[in-house]
Amino acid sequence: xxxxxxxxxxxxxxxxxxxxxxxxxxxxxxxxxxxxxxxxxxxxxxxxxxxxxxxxxxxxxxxxxxxxxxxxxxxxxxxxxxxxxxxxxxxxxxxxxxxxx
Amino acid sequence: xxxxxxxxxxxxxxxxxxxxxxxxxxxxxxxxxxxxxxxxxxxxxxxxxxxxxxxxxxxxxxxxxxxxxxxxxxxxxxxxxxxxxxxxxxxxxxxxxxxxxxxxxxxxxxxxxxxxxxxxxxxxxxxxxxxxxxxxxxxxxxxxxxxxxxxxxxxxxxxxxxxxxxxxxxxxxxxxxxxxxxxxxxxxxxxxxxxxxxxxxxxxxxxxxxxxxxxxxxxxxxxxxxxxxxxxxxxxxxxxxxxxxxxxxxxxxxxxxxxxxxxxxxxxxxxxxxxxxxxxxxxxxxxxxxxxxxxxxxxxxxxxxxxxxxxxxxxxxxxxxxxxxxxxxxxxxxxxxxxxxxxxxxxxxxxxxxxxxxxxxxxxxxxxxxxxxxxxxxxxxxxxxxxxxxxxxxxxxxxxxxxxxxxxxxxxxxxxxxxxxxxxxxxxxxxxxxxxxxxxxxxxxxxxxxxxxxxxxxxxx
Numbered sequence: 361x362x363x364x365x366x367x368x369x370x371x372x373x374x375x376x377x378x379x380x381x382x383x384x385x386x387x388x389x390x391x392x393x394x395x396x397x398x399x400x401x402x403x404x405x406x407x408x409x410x411x412x413x414x415x416x417x418x419x420x421x422x423x424x425x426x427x428x429x430x431x432x433x434x435x436x437x438x439x440x441x442x443x444x445x446x447x448x449x450x451x452x453x454x455x456x457x458x459x460x461x
Numbered sequence: 462x463x464x465x466x467x468x469x470x471x472x473x474x475x476x477x478x479x480x481x482x483x484x485x486x487x488x489x490x491x492x493x494x495x496x497x498x499x500x501x502x503x504x505x506x507x508x509x510x511x512x513x514x515x516x517x518x519x520x521x522x523x524x525x526x527x528x529x530x531x532x533x534x535x536x537x538x539x540x541x542x543x544x545x546x547x548x549x550x551x552x553x554x555x556x557x558x559x560x561x562x563x564x565x566x567x568x569x570x571x572x573x574x575x576x577x578x579x580x581x582x583x584x585x586x587x588x589x590x591x592x593x594x595x596x597x598x599x600x601x602x603x604x605x606x607x608x609x610x611x612x613x614x615x616x617x618x619x620x621x622x623x624x625x626x627x628x629x630x631x632x633x634x635x636x637x638x639x640x641x642x643x644x645x646x647x648x649x650x651x652x653x654x655x656x657x658x659x660x661x662x663x664x665x666x667x668x669x670x671x672x673x674x675x676x677x678x679x680x681x682x683x684x685x686x687x688x689x690x691x692x693x694x695x696x697x698x699x700x701x702x703x704x705x706x707x708x709x710x711x712x713x714x715x716x717x718x719x720x721x722x723x724x725x726x727x728x729x730x731x732x733x734x735x736x737x738x739x740x741x742x743x744x745x746x747x748x749x750x751x752x753x754x755x756x757x758x759x760x761x762x763x764x765x766x767x768x769x770x771x772x773x774x775x776x777x778x779x780x781x782x783x784x785x786x787x788x789x790x791x792x793x794x795x796x797x798x799x800x801x802x803x804x805x806x807x808x809x810x811x812x813x814x815x816x817x818x819x820x821x822x823x824x825x826x827x828x829x830x831x832x833x834x835x836x837x838x839x840x841x842x843x844x845x846x847x848x849x850x851x852x853x854x855x856x857x858x859x860x861x862x863x864x865x866x867x868x869x870x871x872x873x874x875x876x877x878x879x880x881x882x883x884x885x886x887x888x889x890x891x892x893x894x895x896x897x898x899x900x901x902x903x904x905x906x907x908x909x910x911x912x913x914x915x916x917x918x919x920x921x922x
Contacts, residue, residue, distance in 0.1 A: 436528025
């Protein structure tokens with residue numbers, strides 16, 4: 361059993377600092393955009409795709425490849441679907457001066 | 462060289478994600494922000510694909526193409542009213558990916574894993590599995606194939622706490638014995654079960670908190686994946702999503718004047734019993750129901766109307782009719798604004814998206830704090846399918862279960878019209894004094910057809 365290496369400790373720093381940045385940024389999002397915010401962060405959290413790609417493509421064994429490919433499938437649905445729906449929503453938000461008739 | 466390229470794309474992706482989220486602080490910059498985030502994701506994917514470890518591409522490409530098709534179809538074909546359930550199911554897919562990566566990692570390395578990595582994997586499995594089943598339950602409740610009212614049973618909280626303790630115990634055991642495959646499997650099973658049990662007692666009106674919380678868990682699972690496989694972009698993106706969901710759940714809990722734990726441990730289920738005692742008796746009071754024609758005449762000559770939409774508007778998909786009515790009022794010289802309670806609907810910002818879909822300009826849509834002072838100047842407050850968020854008992858009746866919850870002060874308007882399906886009490890099971898107010902006129906029926914008739918009747922005035 362080994363303990364955390366130095367680089368792993370640095371990863372914890374990254375995690376906590378990113379959390380603080382997130383808190384600052386998210387607190388400034390107006391309630392008007394809370395639904396797009398949620399679907400956009402949802403799409404971003406599909407970043408597990410990165411891990412899934414490595415797992416599926418490393419050619420470990422049949423089971424790992426199938427599990428990995430399933431992960432890629434799910435993560436892609438998450439990423440692509442999340443971005444498309446966010447775009448569809450944001451497209452709809454308009455100010456009154458740009459309104460037709 | 463290749464490693465620098467990969468790390469470079471991850472670094473750029475992390476910055477772009479943050480810039481993308483920052484874009485959301487105003488509707489004017491939001492789409493640019495989305496493009497930043499999309500470029501970031503693309504970079505991260507490209508960077509990963511050149512990874513030396515990836516040697517076979519057939520499965521990856523097949524899965525990505527299929528996933529893209531499903532993702533696009535799901536997002537393009539779905540009506541805007543279904544955004545909450547789509548968000549829930551999307552959380553589930555993301556969490557499945559995170560959990561599968563964790564399982565693969567554990568299958569391959571198991572006993573050789575360091576304490577740190579096993580700890581990260583444990584978190585990944587815990588949060589990921591809770592998100593999978595929790596999101597599926599939320600999806601089911603929103604879609605209607607799982608009953609939406611809270612499902613409660615005896616010893617619910619004690620058994621949930623027991624399950625949680627077991628999961629934590631397994632987690633600790635696994636850290637000290639990374640090779641204990643059965644502990645890993647049991648942790649997965651316990652977490653999956655916990656996701657189901659956490660969402661069972663949660664009712665429709667609490668969905669905004671639950672969806673935010675699952676959003677947060679999905680992010681934390683991704684961040685834990687990053688810690689487990691030493692990948693900074695996963696850690697950063699996951700942390701951003703984790704805090705975002707967390708901030709939203711706190712905002713939503715505040716908007717209901719309830720604590721996190723209060724929402725999670727099914728307090729409304731218990732309060733329903735009390736509500737029967739507390740809720741004022743309806744028997745001796747009269748409701749004024751009005752005809753569409755009378756309402757149309759009044760709306761035609763009114764100067765200032767505030768429209769208060771609620772979940773009822775989403776259920777009957779009446780957002781376009783709401784806009785048509787507002788147009789008719791504006792054509793006659795009246796002013797129309799929209800007042801949105803933070804927890805109106807089933808997810809944060811639900812009403813805003815529906816109104817935006819119906820081409821309501823966002824500068825006419827006001828948050829609760831911005832509009833509450835305005836109700837006393839309004840000639841008419843038009844409540845469409847909202848109930849608890851306009852219940853004056855939250856402000857006036859100390860004994861009410863929702864006392865202290867911030868509400869829209871609709872009762873201060875000169876006249877109040879309430880479009881409502883019937884006299885059923887709201888989710889909280891509490892009588893709403895607003896409906897018995899002498900200034901209130903009730904228009905019973907489906908919101909969509911009532912609004913259609915109102916618009917038609919206004920043309921004849």
